[in-house]
Amino acid sequence: MLLIRTPVMLQALERSLEKGIPESLKVYGTMYHMNRGNPFNLEALVDRWPDFHTVIIRPPEQEMTDDFDHYTNTYQIYSRDLETCQEVLELPGTVNWKQSLQFQGLQPGLEKVIRKVAASKSVQVQTTDTILYINPETLKRLAPSLLQRDHANKLPLKTSRPKKEIDEGKFKPSTMEVDNAGLVNGLWSFGGNERSLRFIQRCIRHFPSLCLSGPEGTPVSWSLMDQTGEMRMGATLAEYRNKGFISYVAYHLTQTLLARGFPLYSHVARDNPYMHRMCQAMGNVSIPCGWHQWNCVPLASSR
Template sequence: AKISSTMFPLKSAQMLQTLEKSLRKSLPVSLKVYGTVFHMNQGNPFKLKALVDKWPDFNTVVIRPQEQEMTDDLDHYTNTYQIYSKDPKNCQEFLGSPEVINWKQHLQIQSSQSSLNEVIQNLAAIKSFKVKQTQCILFMTPEMAKKLAPSLLDRSQRFIERCIRTFPTVCLLGPEGTPVSWCLMDQTGEIRMAGTMPEYRAQGLISYVIYSLVQALDKLGFPIYSHTDKDNKIMQKMSLNLNHIPMPCDWNQWNCVPL
């Protein structure tokens, strides 16, 4: 049965599995949302929820935390939304709904669609918040397609710790038994926050740990992908050396702060 609503939450396991199959058909443009829904169907460890504009013939899907998780208005790591739309020019009303996105908080929007920028900028003007777009190159392993700079702020540290506790992580230990190189996976299934201690750099260690994590994730059937900053030529070269291929779409994030 077709269900039409300004905002429809997908609550059943069958609905989420149907959503995953539908998003798979739109890869790689749907990748950021597809990766998130994939892990929602693997037990949903971050307790995220999926909202669509209508069902089953949805145009726009938003993945977000539960309201009870979003208690800190300044915590944009928790207040993160993943968006995919088949019709980016006509999703503004849906995204503008306070039931879908709480625009009064500091928040992040992530998507593989740079075409959402116009809608987000329009909403920034209407709802009075400043927005900063970050656009990076999106990489993926050829089998699926065929950064370290973690802040010392408490919020980012809590986010990183939660990712380490929840998802597969690879860490290479030095002779003293302390981490020298590592990479993590976040709630969207993306390989992120890879890094090496300064005294161990330029030895290819980061390539080794990422390769090791990719091999483990591949055996689990996880969608494997990552992004690099457009100015980070070293990580771009490393991704290419690992035979990861750049996608025709981008990695996008919009950090929004109410005025």
């Protein structure tokens, strides 16, 4: 694998990945942040250059020091050729299969490849498969051909404002603070542990976020962004649900991020009808390729 180092090559890789949207969006979004400060200190590898087949983005080896921290040991992956992708994953030095890790990608075909290589490495795989939503203005800018016909007839297509109004005198919009990470960690379906807490703190520290704070000054609803450019970890405290708070937060954070040129997308669990309705009401478009995460644990590992 070749490590892409120079700014010119990294920018060229971003432009090339844009042509593969939506399947490349997870890697494209990560490259977008890498080319604008790289706050997670990530590195991009390709199987060849410039006509690559497979791209893998990962942290540098010196940062993946905790063999059980799959939040840090994360690999974003996109491939134009799944056969050569298998060869890449088998190459020494590309993936540390002795660690607990996760792959993230938007290609269903990666499932078979990852499981085949993992089996040869005595690694157990758990798959998470959810619905991918892309912001309509992101689609217009990066992949207009993906817009559905009924959406295209309504151009210009914009993010829809929530119908419910929020009393901003009582509930104050603000950015999340690192000290609020525990609230997020307690409600995030992928979290609830010390390693996920550190990941959330890092996201709050480096990327835009938005919350609504209640009368006591504590966040009651919030949305964050991760290192791949995805809007994630949105939630509302139980006693404040069904009041339109998360719609307010998602809409206003979206406006901030669009103004900065970020590609915007998110995922929703299949059994979460409220969030599906919210995404659709905002004009977000569900994409057939879906959102996928593969958590890999060596069979010899113990926590």
